[in-house]
Amino acid sequence: MRIAAFTLVLLVVTACASAPIPARNPYANRPEAVQAGAKLFLQHCAACHGADASGHAAPSLRRAAVQSLPDPALFSFITNGALRRGMPSWAQLPDERRWQLIAYLRSLHDD
């Protein structure tokens, strides 16, 4: 029972401590992060956005509308998704991997 109580306390503490989103991608301009992001993209995103991110069942991520979003906005969108419009939340990926995904998206050229 003590363990259950401890876990519940941990849950509450977790709930109360929301992390601020950094203003810039901590993985920006790191080639290995772009590579890692490309791998993560193929694993998690390519089924909907296409293997080259040019769009499939979901929109292209090479569009200016996406590329012009600031890093925190893109991070927030990947974290929250747009559940009513079919984009899932990717909050189950650790922050580091979401930033690596953004590093990869930034490496894509506009159409």
Next chain:
Amino acid sequence: MGLLLALLLCATARPARAQESPYFVLYDHHMEEPGNLEISLSPVLASPRNGPRSLATSLELEYGTTAWWTSSLYLDGASATAGPSAFTGFRLENRFRLLMHEHPVNPVFYVELADTNGADRVAKEIVGFDSWRDFAEPIREARTETEREVETKLILSGNRRGWNVAANAIAEKNLAGAPWELGYAVGTSRPLALAAQPFECHLCRENFTLGLEMYGGLGEAGNLTLSQTSHYLAASVAWSLPNGITLRLSPARGLTQTSNRSFVRFGISYEGHIR
């Protein structure tokens, strides 16, 4: 038949991969991605305090209906070291995410309809006064008992710095008129590495997630108690492979005299995109 259907679906699905949770009993707030189908086989080896061990297996088909709604069908079976094997019933589960944005604590409503018999030993949740005696009863006799149940859960879960912490409040009712049975599950998990490596790898730390779960019964509505209830503490690990397959393992130890001595849960799942 169920296995055949699962193999057919595997053949037509493109592999997809999420960061799989290591939990077996506990639910977090992460839903199946829309259009993804996950096929899981989860054997459970139960060791009662007295009587033969039993092996139960659950075949699960989990589908992301929308980004906020996940549906699952379970087909269950059981066998004991002495006696016959039996199909023990099916369960239909739906989970609905209640808030459309990520919050520090995210609530999910879970509802399940189950048509099983008394030999069902998958133990996906422990409620009421469940005890090791339920697992020691011979399958031949237990399978004659029909159990049509509705089960609800309030899932609360949040992520912080790579950690997931989750808690489930469980209420289950036998539609034959029994009182609501109550239970809980709590736990936490974390991947071994938070950032991904720049190359595909099988054994690197990012592919492993460790977890700790505790679950048990809390008596019945009107008789909320810890007395004569079962409680378990389980460690768990999930190993997600790049090809969409996840392997999981969770040994659990009974914490009270009413509990089974132990459970050992295994899981193999494949996730693919079919839409």
